[in-house]
Amino acid sequence: MNLTLKIWRQSGPDDRGDFATYDVRDISDDMSFLEMLDVLNEDLIGKGQEPVAFDSDCREGICGTCGLMISGQAHGPEVTTTCQLHMRSFSDGETITVEPWRASSFPVLRDLVVDRSAFDRIIQSGGYISVNTGAAPEAHSVPVPKANADRAFDTATCIGCGACVAACPNASGMLFMGAKIAHLGELPQGQPERDSRVVSMVNQHDAEGFGGCTNIGECAAACPKEIPLDVINQLNKDFRKAKKGAH
Amino acid sequence: MSDLIQDLYREGEPIADTKCPDGPIENRWTEAKFENKLVNPSNRRKLSVIIVGTGLAGGAAAATLGEAGYHVKSFCYQDSPRRAHSIAAQGGINAAKNYNDDGDSTYRLFYDTVKGGDYRSRETNVYRLAEVSTAIIDQCVAQGVPFAREYGGLLDNRSFGGVQVARTFYARGQTGQQLLIGAYQAMERQVTAGTVEAFTRHEMLEVIVVDGRARGIIARDMVTGEIETHLADAVVLASGGYGNVYFLSTNAMGCNVTATWRAHRKGAYFGNPCYTQIHPTCIPVSGEHQAKLTLMSESLRNDGRIWVPKNRDDCDKDPRDIPEEDRDYYLERIYPAFGNLVPRDIASRQAKAMCDDGRGVGPKVGDFRRGVYLDFADAMERLSRDQVAAKYGNLFDMYQRITGESPYEVPMRIYPAVHYTMGGLWVDYDLETTIPGLFAAGEANFSDHGANRLGASSLMQCLADGYFVLPNTIRDYLAAGPFEKVDEQHEAVVEARAEVTGRIEKLLSINGERTVDSFHRELGHIMWEYCGMERSEEGLNKAIELIRSLRAEFWRNVRVLGSADTLNQSLEKAGRVVDFLELGELMCIDALHRRESCGGHFRAESQTEDGEALRDDDKFAYVAAWEFGADRTGDDVALTPTLHKEDLVYNFIELKQRSYK
Amino acid sequence: MRSNLQAVAISTLPAKRAKRTGKTGSSVYLKTVMAVTGIIFVLYVLAHMYGNLKLFAGHAAYNEYAEGLRTLGTPELPRHGFLTIMEIVLGVSVVLHIYAAVTLWKRSKTARPQRYAVKKTVVQSFSSKWMRWGGLALLLFIIWHLIEFTLFKVNVGSGGQGAQVTQDPFELVVHTFDTWWMTLIYLVAMAALLMHLHHGVWSASQTLGLAGTPAARRYWKLAGLAIGVIVAVGFIVPPLFILFGVIK
């Protein structure tokens, strides 16, 4: 199939940036979206033009490195990561607009590459269980009911890709943060720090410049790992109760 | 030192000391920990350690050394430490917990690992690995890693490729992710505590060796392009494996050998570079555009049955129309005891044999069908469709997304792909390389897995190294520090920087005709063809020649656009391919010199009558540790490494010809 | 706001101590304030709507009800005491509700200074999209409504500004709504209210942590729609009946 691509090009963090239009031909259905961009890039290099910078690493949908706004949808039209999106989801002759995640807390570094270190700093602020190596008790000393373990797992599948922020009209990071709160909050090991965790993470989230959530739900719809919206519910609840020291 | 052997390499002194303690094997690690010097807590702050890599090995080490109070500087090329390639591991992690009382023990895990590695690993190391395995699970559970649990709330186990006990802990098909997030969070906690400094989007491009000791690294800030010098008292490389030398592999796009190769060039020996693992259950290649192969977890082999048609004519039929009697469940036929659960190297080689026999399935790529069926029809009958979905649903979805076919309806197609590299920097029992003060952990070192790694053992090794081994061994080295301060003007530093900037300038100035990827792809073809699943003297010789001329062409004809002082992905790739082009040659030399088949290394010249791998313990029961060497004739450079042998002595496990029949 | 370049540089440094430490400045806290005041509004409009339906009971009954409100709680409370308390609660709530809404709106704007060239919405409801502008419309409406019915008691419809109209609640209402464009303004306001409640009720449940399961989520979404429709319809029926001369 042949496609027209409108791609955001920006030479560096301080450049204003603009769209450039490219045509790609003979794209096969079996290609992934990023392989299609690889083809474009080989072509551009051949013509002596600098290739389009975009992030990817595992190309298996698990590392969370990739992430593009594809025709107005984070990670494109399927519920998956950009690297796992295949060209069979598009049709011949289509024009596809490709933009980077847009949020002031995810500044664009170049073309489609953004800096998501704000997520790391949110985790640094409390997204962990404090246990030093060697200090752990025998694993079977604390049984975890299967239902809790399963929910902890479901919410722990977040890959930190940032699509939730990208899709949210408020550029809010609540789904990402809620996933971590729910994951650790579901486990007995996570209880001692439950209060302080949620308060410091929310503070860091705000300080990073993410917007506040108004319960729109676009985030969960865009999430490639289908993190459910109720993690935000849980985050709010934990936050409210944290004040009273209810945990 | 000997003269050039086969015009390729020299042989040097054997390795005299591996620092392995003596005595009963059960006591060795305890003893070593006791013997290793301690560092006074108040001194730790003054001691700095650079850790390159934030995967399971590097992340765990950074967290643990940070907790201990050392000043840690951590580096990764991704935008976040959480994205290291360990995240992609699916299947699980082994530990000798014996929660099922099915006969497992430290000793059995030790035994299985040595046997699985085809008797090419160091006994003392492997025993230590088995010994600390249980503590890893405790640690991870305490961190909140959501392992699969049973209804009683206790941890669930499954059995995994090549062993008959259920000792694999898992978190659905995303074990690596969950373990890595645990290590990452532990590390980020230390970032807040101020003991760990994290440098993301930083690529290490050179080691700094001052007066014979590793004292720092040169790294490039991949956003600003700045070449930075980082100095420390010790350096740890936990930079992962080099499977990407094959271009197509299950490794992430950015996986590279640069960190370890640069250390190798500075004097660290490279152990067993030719030992690569080809994983049997990957999604077959679909065309030339492909950039990366996708692994389907090995756990699929627990319930899926592998087959090809008995008749070549049936290969393009719909598999559902091929009756039972016309199917060849070849693994079950050849290896009745282990069936579909034979170790990876065997499963891979047999798949290739079936395809070479003309019985492969799926679309033709070139004029070959490269694929065999992995069929869940029986499993769905035995269990229910829902139960199968509960176990493998996410893998099935992934398969469907990539191929457009549903494994619930049609058998999956799989084919082997490069997956893991057992080789790596040679290290002694303390995980120290031959450069004092330079340590290597995780997949980056050569240790523990011999010539073949068992499923779910890499995660175990990486975390063992990172949480428990390295922090205990490195202190013996650090106890002598802090070492004399190194000035950034020191000639070794200046030289290392110049080497890096020189290389970058050169790459940007060639301005030839071919893209970096095209060279990488070609190198990959050569490696897969001649140094892949089956290797022969003739093929390897040819490969060495091809690689040398490809490398020469690269330096004449590569086109790297853009500049050095911005984010420049072509430049990053080019730098990595430079090192792959040298590594590939060393791998071929290693494969050529090892005229035996063992584990993942199958030499056509060394097989039994029925085509099984044939080891030659009399001649090759050693680790090949290569010292860097290169000869230049005019513009052409040829590697002329020096081989140092580390003899493998088996005191506890008897050397046997491996048999899974 | 920091510039891009700094952001790059700090990507390697540990988290800075968050600027907005205290919980009260945090976005979740602001949301909670908005939800709590929002619920107060919901309760108020439900009660108010119920009162308005008394218009159907006729002149005397309605005025009796209006008078009843003023004497509620007497003699413990002074005349008008209950209403005063309610007015204070509502007044404070409006201020807090608006403060929180405006603060979050501003944060949301700075959180994405550059918009997408193409943006599709997948699940965002029409109602949620209009929360802010709808809220503004409600504010304007309420200001006018208060001028009209409580503060200055102005009658812009037929019947003039005589005390027999403005000081008689029933008459004031009837004279207001037999003017078609006044009814139209109320219609528009009720549409805004419907949408505001449709999203608002569900949103408040999520904010207060009451929508923890998919089932609860469905329930609250339904509740939002139901309350929205009941309130909007309940409010708009009397004016329409007045316009079409059923109540007079």
Ligand SMILES: Cc1cc2nc3c(=O)[nH]c(=O)nc-3n(C[C@H](O)[C@H](O)[C@H](O)COP(=O)(O)OP(=O)(O)OC[C@H]3O[C@@H](n4cnc5c(N)ncnc54)[C@H](O)[C@@H]3O)c2cc1C
């Ligand atoms: C698809 C897949 C599935 C697997 N499944 C399993 C499994 O089920 N069980 C199992 O036991 N094993 C499995 N493995 C193997 C296992 O995942 C890896 O061997 C292991 O995770 C390697 O961890 P590591 O810490 O050594 O390195 P990695 O996780 O690869 O991390 C390397 C780190 O080094 C950094 N780095 C590399 N080069 C540089 C440089 N030049 N400068 C700066 N930083 C650098 C990277 O940024 C990264 O942080 C699997 C592997 C793959 C590919």
Ligand code: HEM
């Ligand atoms: C005075 C003018 C008003 C303004 C400016 C206003 C504005 C807003 C805004 C901007 C929001 C947040 C939007 C969102 O969460 O998506 C909101 C939420 C809400 N509003 Fe209003 N509103 C007003 C009046 C009202 C009234 C009269 C009611 C009730 C009848 C009400 C009930 C609610 C509720 C229940 C919420 C949900 C709170 C939450 O999201 O947690 N508001 N309002």
Ligand code: HEM
């Ligand atoms: C069409 C429907 C409505 C009618 C007929 C109506 C009528 C009235 C009347 C007659 C009063 C004066 C009552 C008195 O002083 O005794 C009043 C007061 C008030 N109305 Fe309404 N109203 C309507 C809709 C609304 C709506 C939708 C809101 C809010 C969103 C609202 C908010 C108020 C407020 C806050 C007061 C002041 C109460 C006080 O000061 O005690 N009204 N309304």
Ligand code: SF4
């Ligand atoms: S919550 Fe979903 S969309 Fe957000 S970062 Fe995690 S995986 Fe990505």
Ligand code: F3S
């Ligand atoms: S889309 Fe945004 S508003 Fe909240 S529910 Fe999701 S973060």
Ligand code: FES
């Ligand atoms: S590249 Fe790893 S998730 Fe897409």
